[in-house]
Amino acid sequence: MARDLSPLFNPKGVVVAGASSHPGKFGFVSIHNILRCGYEGPVVGLAREAGELLGIPVLASPDDLEPDTYDLVFVCTPPTLNEDLITRCAAKGIKAVFMGAGGYGEAGPDGLVAQERLVALCDELDLILVGPNGQGVVSPPASLCAQIVAPYPPQGHIGIASQSGNFVSSFENYASQTGVGVSRAVSAGNAAQLDVVDYLEWFAEDPETKVGLAYVEGIVDGRHFFDRISEVAKRLPVVILKGGATANGQRAAASHTGALASDDAIFDGMARQAGLVRAHSVHEAFETAATLASQPLPTGDRVAVVTTVGGWGVVAADALYRSSMDLAPLPDDLRAALDEKLPPRWSRNNPIDLAGGETRETIPEVLELVAAHDEVDAVLFLGFGVQSNQADLMRSGEFYPDHGLERIVDFHERQDARYAEAAVEISQRHDKPVLVCSEMAVTCPDLSGPAAVRASGRLLYPSADRAVAALDLARRLTRFRQART
Amino acid sequence: MSTHTLSEAASRAIVAAAGVPVSAYTTVTDADAAVAAAADIGYPMVAKLCGDAIAHKSERGLVRLGIGSDDELRRSVDELLALARPEDGEVDVLVSTMVAGKRELIAGLVRDPQFGMAVMLGVGGILAEAIADVAFRLVPITRIDALELLDDLDSQSLLGEFRGEPAVDRGAVAATLVALSDLAESDPNVVSVDLNPLIIADGRPIAVDALVETTQGAPS
Structure with a gap:
């Protein structure tokens, strides 16, 4: 039975001990980050002198805390002060201690003794203790960024x-x-x-x-x-x-x-x-x-590779060969169905190389046919982003927006966004992973294609190799689980 | 904690009782008994000088391989007994069938200071340490764990059909690994076991040497 860590990750209020007006000190940075990132519960500082900091009250003693208002205390004060601090915080209903301060176990034998006393105290008071010598706790569902780093x-x-x-x-x-x-x-x-x-x-x-x-x-x-x-x-x-x-x-x-x-x-x-x-x-x-x-988890080893042009597909096939998964043999009925959608020069094999033959609807239609097939367990889509890449060059140049460029740029950007959305929608509908790959994830992440994948909440894999590596590890997990059911 | 290694004969008896397949063997104290045993075991045979204090037989030249006749067997047994040193203590000669197989695995148990007893499987033979294609699981293991352990080895092509020999019987290797795990569970005195090599003969693993290290009866 897991210990209930809600007071740490969903605190109703946060106290920062060791509040400081110096913007380089942990006692400032932690308060700044909590407020800056939009935490909505009450926040209060503790310092030697009462006052105000970044618009929140600073109290001179934990005895002055409103009872049962705060779950978490973020401690930036040195070890000699902390046992007394924690005891008095606990009396006000605090349930979790984040010990940001160092000077404990990592600092030698004396520190280790102080650490053991700290643990004994927290255990006695039934307090959650994180750290010491930690960096922070982050919990976006609670809009909480209680960290000494950004x-x-x-x-x-x-x-x-x-x-x-x-x-x-x-x-x-x-x-x-x-x-x-x-x-x-x-x-x-x-x-x-x-x-x-x-x-x-x-x-x-x-x-x-x-x-x-x-x-x-x-x-x-x-x-x-x-x-x-x-x-x-x-x-x-x-x-x-x-x-x-x-x-x-x-x-x-x-x-x-x-x-x-x-x-x-x-x-x-x-x-x-x-x-x-x-x-x-x-x-x-x-x-x-x-x-x-x-992504949905892969339930089998058969991977189909859809690529807009050849080389990417070849390298992806190599990566699959080295993995525990396989390049799916292309089923005859799927080949026949793809023949209907693609020009005769397409690869007619897996990797499914569209050979630059795509029209407006081709990529979503091909992804749909491939992902829907019973003999395909996962799909890699390579060559994503080509259109927004071209759109960017056009938009940023001297010929834009004339010569029809405005219209084609808009078309290209919408197409990449559609592909990103289609990959997610098709993946969810067929409950199979569909991994979209492009180095543009790293080289030009702000273009509309990469941005659309990011907005979908899925990863744009920076290369086919890295997509295969991640998919392979996911497959190892499902294989492990399948062997035990 | 002091430990000591058992003789090959005692080690074989322990792993065989746990379910590890070992090559047919017996121990004898003279050449006549060896020849009598050969009638059951059959040629070709192997003879080794055997004793609790003798852990590294090959280094001392205490192994005779490919013995094909009664005469050769007599000569081998006499030679080996003559090589015994006073510090070897009580010795005898272990005679066994010579198992034919082109592939050698290594399997065993090891006590890890962090994780406790672990089962090991690897590619054996003289290059075993250089290749270091080994994998581990913690005791106890299930048959599924054992099959996955076999899958972990990089040298999977070695486990398929190989130079006229059938593919490795993965279930039989898994059963051997489970037997080692069972041994570790049932005898807490066992510190380590080496099955080296575990020869693949007609696709099935068979231990032709065994070394058990134990805390029991260790000289204090």
């Missing part, structure tokens, strides 16, 4: 729990870039009371979260970790990124959090046995989580 992602369904605050920032930035949003995000810091799995356990019960995304380094009790995360993985897809996979990494990790990293091959076997989705890079972890959060 990235505030759009709302979505990825729940992030990380042993390193930096990776929370990375994933949040990817969410902002791609438009595939976040439900909750938290850095576990020293994980004195709650570890990454505690957060995942709650995510599995959280209706806002469809996939967990976790970064771990050292694991203190591997068997316990395995037993708990296996249970989570039955209910929530969990993408895991592990630091310290190599000998060098292990040394770095040991100096980073004071926990020892375990042997990578055993970890890998453990992860597979637990039904975790293990990614090997930050972008792969995010893109896989984004796939699991926004």
Whole structure:
């Protein structure tokens, strides 16, 4: 049974201890970020002197807090003050402590003693304790950005729990870039009371979260970790990124959090046995989580590749060959149906190379025929964005808007938007993944094509290889689950 | 915690009792008994000097392969017994059938400081460590876990039909891995097991060597 973390992720009010008027201090930045990102509940600061900051009241003592008004206290004060602070906050109905302050377990033996006392106190007072030495908690459904760093992602369904605050920032930035949003995000810091799995356990019960995304380094009790995360993985897809996979990494990790990293091959076997989705890079972890959060899951291995021109399809076929999935043999009836829609020069095979023969309706019609077929489990659509790319060159040049350019630019941009919408609609209707790929996701994300995919809440995959990598990991998860039903 | 390794004969007895297929074998203390055993086991045969204190037989030249006749067997047994050193303690000679197969896997158990007992499967043979195509699961494993462990190996082409030999019986390999897992569960004294190599003969795995490390009866 997961611990109820609602007071942390859906607090009715937030207190920031150590409020500061210096815009470089955590006690300012955290208040600024909470207010700047639109948190609607009451926010109050605590400082040595009462006053006002960014329009909110600052109180001189926790004793002055309105009772039962605040669930969360965000602590930026040093360890010597915090036990008294927490005790008095708890008396006012506070249920969760985010310990942003350092100087605990990561700071040597004395800090570790202080940390143990902190945990004992929070346990006694039945308080949730996050950190110490964490970076913040983000919860877009509650419009909450209680962080000492900036990235505030759009709302979505990825729940992030990380042993390193930096990776929370990375994933949040990817969410902002791609438009595939976040439900909750938290850095576990020293994980004195709650570890990454505690957060995942709650995510599995959280209706806002469809996939967990976790970064771990050292694991203190591997068997316990395995037993708990296996249970989570039955209910929530969990993408895991592990630091310290190599000998060098292990040394770095040991100096980073004071926990020892375990042997990578055993970890890998453990992860597979637990039904975790293990990614090997930050972008792969995010893109896989984004796939699991926004696409129907692939139920089989047969992938159809639809491409507007040849080369992209060839490389995608290569990537599929290296994956655990297959290029679907093109069914005869599907070939015949496509013959009706396409000029004779089309590839007549998978990859389905349209050979530049598309007219206004071709791409949505082809995607529909392909995705609808029983012998296709997933679709890759390559060559997306060509039209908005051309539109951009026309719109930004000296000949625009004359010579019919205004009209064609408008047409091109509408077409790419239609393709993005069609991919989502067709995918949902047939309950199959349809992954749209274009390097324009990175090279020119603001053009209408990439923007339309972003607006749909799905990932525009920056290459076919990366789409295949994410799809392959998603397929490993469904294969694992199918073997056990 | 002090541990010690068991003789090949004792190790074979333990893994065989757990359900691991091992090549037909017996132990003898002289050449006459070896020849008598050969009538049951059949040539070609292997003879190895065997004792609790002898863990690395090959390095000391204590293995005779491809023995094809009674005369050869007698000579091999006599030679091996003559190679025993006082520090080897009580020794005998393990004679077994020589299993023919072009493919070798390695399987075993290992106690990981983080995750506890784990089952390993890998590509065996003399390049095993260099290739390092191995995968693990934590004890206990199910048959499904075992089949997935086999899927984890990169060298899948080695598991299909291979140079005139049939494809590897994946179910039989999985059963061997489950047997190792069962052994680890039923005997908490087991620290590690090596089945090296696990030869694929007619598509089925058969252990032709075994080494069990245990905490039980360890010299203190």
